[in-house]
Amino acid sequence: MSRVDDLLGRVTTYRTVSAALGVVLAAALVLSLSGSVHVEPVALAVSVVVAVAVTLLVSLACGALWRVPVHRESSVITGLLLALLLRPSTAPLDLAVLAAAAAAAGASKFVLAVRSRHVLNPAAAGALAVGLVGVPFGAVPATWWVATPALLPVVAVAALAVVVRTRRGLLVGTYLVVAGGVVSVRLVGLGLAVPDALWTSLASYPLVLAAAFMLTEPLTLPPRRRQQLAEAALVGALTVTPFTLGPVWSSPELALVVGNVLAFALGQRRAVRLTVVGHRDVTPAVREVAFAPERALRFRPGQWIELHVPHAGVDRRGTRRVFSVASPPGHVDGVVVAYRLTPAPSSFKRTLTSLPQGVVVRATSVGGDFLLPRRADVPLLLVAGGIGITPFVSQLAALARAGERRDVVLLLLLGPGDEPPYADVLTASAARVVVVAPTPPAVLPEGWEHRAAPLLEDAVLREGVPDAHRRLAYVSGPPRMVVHARRTLRRAGVRRIRTDAFAGY
Structure with missing residues (x-):
């Protein structure tokens, strides 16, 4: 599949x-x-x-x-x-x-x-x-x-x-x-x-x-x-x-x-007008765009937003794209989305990357069920593949703003040479972060751990998260990574798994 x-x-x-x-x-x-x-x-x-x-x-x-x-x-x-x-x-x-x-x-x-x-x-x-x-x-x-x-x-x-x-x-x-x-x-x-x-x-x-x-x-x-x-x-x-x-x-x-x-x-009873307020490179491979909504946007950490960005020369990927919101509700920068920069980006990504401040785009819908449990005593295991970190960034930032401490282990899967995105947010959340990558990142924040592996393997999970079987797991990332991670978690005895795949992201 x-x-x-x-x-x-x-x-x-x-x-x-x-x-x-x-x-x-x-x-x-x-x-x-x-x-x-x-x-x-x-x-x-x-x-x-x-x-x-x-x-x-x-x-x-x-x-x-x-x-x-x-x-x-x-x-x-x-x-x-x-x-x-x-x-x-x-x-x-x-x-x-x-x-x-x-x-x-x-x-x-x-x-x-x-x-x-x-x-x-x-x-x-x-x-x-x-x-x-x-x-x-x-x-x-x-x-x-x-x-x-x-x-x-x-x-x-x-x-x-x-x-x-x-x-x-x-x-x-x-x-x-x-x-x-x-x-x-x-x-x-x-x-x-x-x-x-x-x-x-x-x-x-x-x-x-x-x-x-x-x-x-x-x-x-x-x-x-x-x-x-x-x-x-x-x-x-x-x-x-x-x-x-x-x-x-x-x-x-x-x-x-x-x-x-x-x-x-x-549902959201109206389309939301979003004004571009800024861009920044989270890492050399990850770009972020911040928008100021015309009216307050109702969403919960972990949910997605669909952006409609009309542009000339539309390719087969179209003018609409779904993004997990990378900011918590009420964030000072408004609504933030992030995406991976690729050597041959779609016409949508090229346009989004070049939008100047003040340009208005529309969000056509908001939704999703990739939400953390309301109970604060449920131990969590978050597994993120690359840009799949964005819903977790929103969730962990919201918990930190609320002063809520939870038992959270984050497995961050990176490719060779990738830098960990949103390291400041992840560190501030007090979650235990384990980076899974073939080689260690050039900069590994204090307190973070590294496990050498190209994917989430059985040994990595067994050694890095020995109590995984008692945790509620969330997996976010590309479809192939999500399928592989889910199977690995199942073999480790994890029975409660929620997934959020970025098909064609």
Whole structure:
């Protein structure tokens, strides 16, 4: 799985989603030619063009009107989803309905938004809008035609790629268990055998697509895991529970919109404007940027923030990136993020590195569950790989500011010749720090220890932290390092492990 993480980590989440949807549509086109999928090939091609073009054009027009940057790839994803939801056709009325859904979806990011953050999943909003408004006039609502046994293998593989890239397996699994369970129970009650009921729930209902490609839409999720799982269960149940309330009837798009409204009520209800106040090199390989938020930013130590930095010459990594906040709440420098400098940085990193003071960027979401326990008597083992130290810096700095002393051992994994980042913060925290690196750093702060190893090995853990088995462990860093460290901790008898991997960081 670490090799898959490395492969997917080379592209952004948005690029992964758009590529996965493209594969599904390409498979549908091929299967339509053989008659395995009952849509017209020409109609499918025309529908994709109309859905993507209208969504993108309306988004660009709204962006110009509202004077805000437009995330074009997000608009492309919305158009591709709508092409999978509304049945392909070349009939003028059907194309008009599709165009209306695409226009509603593109506009919803701006009209149904609060301080630059959209509230509803755009594709769900567009599909729901044409269903509510167009059906009385003869329009065909969203049929989710992609939910067919012939396409399920392709949809499942594409969904798996998205789930691995977004690390939303538990969220998607919760939705599928609840929705699939409700459908299966109902089908068994109608006389189907249990295996047939389970197969039908996955092959003939749009559960996999809705869960992996729409429920996981990042800007419309609650900030905390337990909130996300509660939303997934609710949306899953609503998706497959038949009901009619006047002009409103049960549908996957309605269930998603209800979940979006709930998530908005629970989360950061606005996009945050951040003004660049300074840069500094933490080490020769680590760069830090400090921002002053326009309004107080609510977050807890260990959580992440997603930055949106539009720029020219955008490469495949895109214009949005997630960073762990490296500063504690209420820090004098505002909100601080850090990242590793590489010989061939992405266009995002190049732009972020060169932003002058006074430039304003947006934080589109804040969240995460990589939080220390509230109880101060729980012994902790923190394992950081390189830039994975940033959430621990926020946490340890917050503890030091509060005057709270905890039993903390920090294992800091460094590459050859790397300097330990944030040595001042780590020293001030009074945590016991063990540096794991092939060679000792040029400067090893007083009281720190060094263990010679390229990775976290069994002997290093056994000798450096002999009581690891009684500690609550946190692991943060690149996916491959996190997987290896987790296995090493398991072998040492550590049973409570929480991880925070920086996929494609």
